[in-house]
Amino acid sequence: MTSEALIPSKELTAELENVKLELPKLQDVKLVAAVPQLVRSEIFKTEHKQVAVLCMFQPGYPDVPLVTEIKSKTLGYKFLQGLAKVCDTEAKKQLGKPQVLHIVQFVSSFLDGNPLCVCADEISLVKEKLSKEKDEVKLKQKSSQVTLKICQEEYFLNLRITVPDDYPLSQVTPEITDHNFPEFLRTNFQAQATETARQCVQPPLKKKPKDPPFVPKPSLRPVAEYVIDCVQKYPLETCPLCNERALPVDPTNESATKGKHRVEKIYCGHLFHLICLTKYMKKPPFSEGKFCPACGKQIFHDKFKVSAKTLEDRWAHKQAKQRELEEVVDFLD
Ligand SMILES: [Zn+2]
Ligand SMILES: [Zn+2]
Structure with missing residues (x-):
């Protein structure tokens, strides 16, 4: 990360303030961190459908797209990679504008609209x-x-x-x-x-005594x-x-x-x-x-x-x- 990103622009400062205010209002979303480097949030749909979304700011933001990383203990790696890629495309549509809320909302509704993501792999x-x-x-x-x-x-x-x-x-x-x-x-x-x-x-109906749980x-x-x-x-x-x-x-x-x-x-x-x-x-x-x-x-x-x-x-x-x-x-x- 360059120093340019560490000194938040007026635009970024305003967006972070807005994220702190608006993001927790989204359904199933929890804000973990909102700092000039990144915004980290967690989306919880079900026990097996939960992700962490990392929106990372690059120098020149918001005229360059956010870089999104999505992590999950339960969803498959290939699916998460694919979803992150779609997020990049989404971010590009928002150039020059605040992107974080848009991306987090996008991921949340993607999980709702794609219930089969739990078995993508x-x-x-x-x-x-x-x-x-x-x-x-x-x-x-x-x-x-x-x-x-x-x-x-x-x-x-x-x-x-x-x-x-x-x-x-x-x-x-x-x-x-x-x-x-x-x-x-x-x-x-x-x-x-x-x-x-x-x-x-x-x-099994007939459990053997030595079977593991x-x-x-x-x-x-x-x-x-x-x-x-x-x-x-x-x-x-x-x-x-x-x-x-x-x-x-x-x-x-x-x-x-x-x-x-x-x-x-x-x-x-x-x-x-x-x-x-x-x-x-x-x-x-x-x-x-x-x-x-x-x-x-x-x-x-x-x-x-x-x-x-x-x-x-x-x-x-x-x-x-x-x-x-x-x-x-x-x-x-
Ligand atoms: Zn036979
Ligand atoms: Zn025969």
Whole structure:
């Protein structure tokens, strides 16, 4: 800082007096210091949305713009950098005039008008996961929502994430608004996304004695990334039993997912053709259970909740039937 700035001009002295008087009247704003070098104020919106605004005077002020620095313990660095840059542009519009009140007011209303600033860093990380040309991320600041369009080949899914006022203490609300996946997968994605959000802010239901104290964490990115992973993965997944695509390549081909072509998601997360799975589950050996050929985990499925003994009996019965049939065929020969 040069000596020129330390000896306040008449204009600066008058502005500082006015700042001391007017700034504390602004909503959510607290004046910390108003000296010839800088004005420091604090803006408090919520626990996680609070900033310190430093307006620094340069030699030649107010014919040169203020330099603004914005600090926060809770908001992301990238966002704060961006906001400071916008403040520079704002200050330039006020050349020759008092700038401090204008800037502080600008920052305050920017925070009000951009509720998604609490998850700005998360949003940019989510954007990095979406590389495809057809993918989209839209921010709706008015309704505090982020909408994603996620695509994989011919499949797509639209996800709307609502960010609450007291984020990240409360969880985001994910909602699948449109898609062309089979309905059972939508239900599954939706339930898992909601559960992922819940787990970010609520302690586990069964607490282990050695667990560290639970701390809520931001839920937007985990939820978005879970759904992005699903959309990117499942259209390409093959049935571990026949090695063909589990879902039809063409999502509009509905007959390809009906009846014996139905697709099932089993406990481990892998997709199977129902027809392949049925064949596999009804074939011995049964005694040690049946395992997913893709990951080795045991297969649990409502449709096949039958004991090994029953399966063994059924198999024996089928074999006997087959022998009978063969005998009949032999007889006919
Ligand atoms: Zn198959
Ligand atoms: Zn598996």
